[in-house]
Amino acid sequence: MPTDRTLMSIDRRALLAGLGAASLASPALAEPAERWLAYERRLQDRARDAAGGRFDAGFEQALMGLTLSFRAEQGGEPLADDPELARAARGHAADMAARHFFGHETPDGFSPIDRAGLMVRRMMGVFGENLAYQTGPAGFVTPRNCFQGWENSPGHRANLLRADYTHVGHGVVRLKDTWYSAAVFGGKSAWLDEPLPLRTDGPRINAALINAHPNLPAYFVSEPESQPTGDAYPTPGLGPRLAPGAWRLRPLKPKGGRASSVLWGPIVIV
Secondary structure (H helix, E strand, O other), X not given: OOEEEOOEEEEHHHHHOOHHHHHHOOOOOOEOHHHHHHHHHHHHHHHHOOOOOEEOHHHHHHHHHHHHHHHHHOOOOOOXXXXXXXXHHHHHHHHHHHHOOOOOOOOOOOOHHHHHHHHOOOEEEEEEEEEEEEEOXXXXXXXXXXXXXXXXXXXXXXXXXXXXOOEEEEEEEEEOOEEEEEEEEEEEEEEXXXXXXXXXXXXXXXXXXXXXXXXXXXXXXXXXXXXXXXXXXXXXXXXXXXXXXXXXXXXXXXXXXXXXXEOEOOEEEO
């Protein structure tokens, strides 16, 4: 089953009217940090180590080529290969192989948007994921039949063709006669000059977002999987006084007129 996380829109004029004092506000409680730090370590380790199997770079490259061809045939724009998305894809593919499960949600409850928040440190926007699990002898399992499964499934096909996706990364792990394949899609609505460190604080968040492209006038912080509530923080301000724990950045990108999109940004540990 494919997944995606879309943007939300808000009335920017109403929001910006109250930003002057927002940096003094205190957001809701954070999620406990250790659970998120442990999952980030696992993903990083798995992205380096194929869990007793091996990463199949040729399979990954073939899926990329099939995706580009399919989008072109359907009149869509090409996707750029992104190393952070690919790292997230490899980390999850190897984690599934290591723990012998298959699904977008891990046995301990982490989702595709969690992986994107932990592994994608520069891109902000919208994210989605396609997965495949195949067994059989070499030559029977191919990139073509993996991709055809995605192409023929309405939800997976929608991810392959979604117009606001701009980047993709693939991860494929072969463990004996089983292949775990992941494609992680990203729509780059904004980006940072440098990857945002996982461990950070309010002032350093502000310093990173001031130099975002395009300019992002304000942002929310929220629990990692939640939609934002409460106050937004002005990017040029002092930064929020965040309680210790795990938070997600939700930057605001003006859409024109009174509307803004609320993007999905990185998860940070304070």
